[in-house]
Amino acid sequence: MEVSQRAKGILPSATLAITNKAKVLKSQGLDIIGFGAGEPDFDTPDNIKEAACTALKEGFTKYTATEGIIALRKAVADKLKSRNGLDYTIDEILISSGAKHSLFNAFMCLLNPGDEVLLPLPYWVSYEEQIRLCGAKVVAVNPETNLKITGDTIRRQKTSKTKLLVLNSPSNPTGVVYSKKELKDIGEAVLETGLGIISDEIYEDFTYDGIKAESIVGVIPKLKEHTIIINGVSKTYSMTGWRIGYAAGPQNIIKAMGNLQAHSTSNPTSFAQKAAVEALTGPQESVSLMCQAFCKRRDYIVKALNSISGIRCPNPSGAFYVFPDVSDLYGKTTPKGTLVNSSQSFASALLEEELVAVVPGEAFGTDQYVRLSYACDMATIKKGMERIEHFVKNLS
Template sequence: MEIARRAAGISPSPTLAIDAQAKAMKAKGIQVINFSAGEPDFDTPEHIKEAAVAALKAGFTRYTPVAGIPELRQAVCDCLKARGLSYEPADIVVSCGAKHSLYNAMQVLLNEGDEVILCAPYWVSYYEQVKLAGGVPVVVNTDAATDFKLTPDALKAALTPRTKLLILNSPCNPTGVVYSRSELEALAEVILAHDLMVISDEIYAALLYDGLNHTSIASLGPEIKERTIVIDGVSKTYAMTGWRIGYAAAPRAIATAMTDLQSHSTSNPTSIAQKAALAALTGSQEPVAAMRNEFARRRDRILTGLRELPGVECNQPGGAFYVFPFIGKLLGRRFRDRVLNNSTDVAAVLLQEYQVAVVPGVAFGTDPYLRLSYATSMEQIEAGLERLAAFVRELQ
């Protein structure tokens, strides 16, 4: 049997693969410190779970409209209005997670050979989803010196007559960087001048620190809004990763096309999860504030600990729940009889020898870095930092 080329060319998600390996080790009784998963360790807030239970008891278990129940789509509009974005429910498509929303958007936007600008380090699934839609990923590299941000000049240099789409992610996975309004305005000028489309992945918009404010590029004016698809969801903000509810806000024609596509793949997202998401968006936001405050506390601790490790450098993330330390000064050194040549080598040794799960930077298109998620307890962070320090001490 021959597998289709589009499937044979897919690389599995390295973040999910490492997380699965860490969880398998834990199931065997191994005490793994798991910094790999982009998943809050908090439970879903009680009022959200109660809404799901109520939906079950009411028999809300049948098909819904493909793009989501009307009241949830209206709630999304209301939430986006707080970001300075005006949409109607017909512009909203609710899907099975933000990843699904991204997939739908690329499927309806891209033709064979269309080029898509990705800013490295980028979230792992962007690259593969572009390829699945027939597009060509064009990677623009950034580094800690520029705070991992795409500049207008770098964007211009990457453009060709085949460029169709730019994917922006702020706050960013894996770096946690947050684009300012002025930085987005400068990028929007290039986007409009070259007739590009934009996917703005804003899944971490509620997780900002140090008094930073979120700006959506779609909020900068009607022209750029008509060229932007905003992606968000409830997974990260409300600790609802397993509920699988994401959404897209898009120009009407694109939203219609995404709905039509979804009608032939998943149909509607889970009915019960939609009711839970409605409760998340319309109910108390106090649990979100509490989680955000705890994430900020954890960020400060893991950042301090990493910066105390000889040879490790780390920029301060402004949002999300990741740190992305530079480990270039550790490469070329030996761990026992093994030379560490790249971030993959370092991640492998940490998991095998110290039971610390991290994601190598190469998974995000950038080396030599590691991604660590601080969406875990302070106790796990302290233990993980101790093991990382022991690892660095053993290097020759």
């Protein structure tokens, strides 16, 4: 048997690849510092776990409605109203097995082969693969300044084949957060050009320095007809393993996504849905505690990286990643004789020679950078920064 052409085209996830390699080295007893993880290091709050246990004890272990239980779709609608000021009915909401699944459903139901999708660089790895799986073409778009696109970027890049723009604020991997003004500028260009938007808002609750992440639909309500909002409980409530994400958008698209889901995965896990209801409607203190911890770590890591000669690290306003530019170090050689001339060689040498795992920027379409997740404790961050400093000092 041979795998299909479609499957042959899928590249492995570079972020998972580095995390897996680090895990293998760790299992061999090596003292690895992992900055690769895309998930909070905190435990899922107890009230959420208890809700799942109660659901299990009560026998809530069977199929549910494909589109998710009404209580969860209602909790999502209430959250969209209270947090984002948006009006969605439960028919405009689909619960899926993680936000990644919501994204996949959305691309599959919106893209025809040959359609183009504007993907601002640097972008999260899975967008590209999912879009390509639909037979559509990724048009990687360079940011203007501060790693952000503008309305004019869209006007310049739009062709007759452009169907969608993917917006991810706060961003993985850069941590940039678009302001209301910037979203308005982008939204106006979208309305002018007739594009659709996939707005991935999964990191909305992790922002710093008093900045609030806005949904583009909240900034220009007319965009509701043109936008699929993607979100979930994975990051905000440290529930990455529970696999609950959701999409909110025009009813006809949500319905099509539900039909696709009905024939692929069916409903997301029953008791995980009950836990997600508790996450969205229960106490929210854990979210602000996590956010405060991330902020302290961000402050430390940005300062530490910028104190290393040859590394320039922008100060991100959201998510839990830093995305330093390491390209000034390209052309140098490690003590073991490895030439560092790309983000891949930088990341490999750093892992092999200093046992520090970072994700090469190449995976996000930009080779000057590497991504570090600060979803790990302070002691780990400090140790990792010392090792990176040592690594850079010894380059010649």
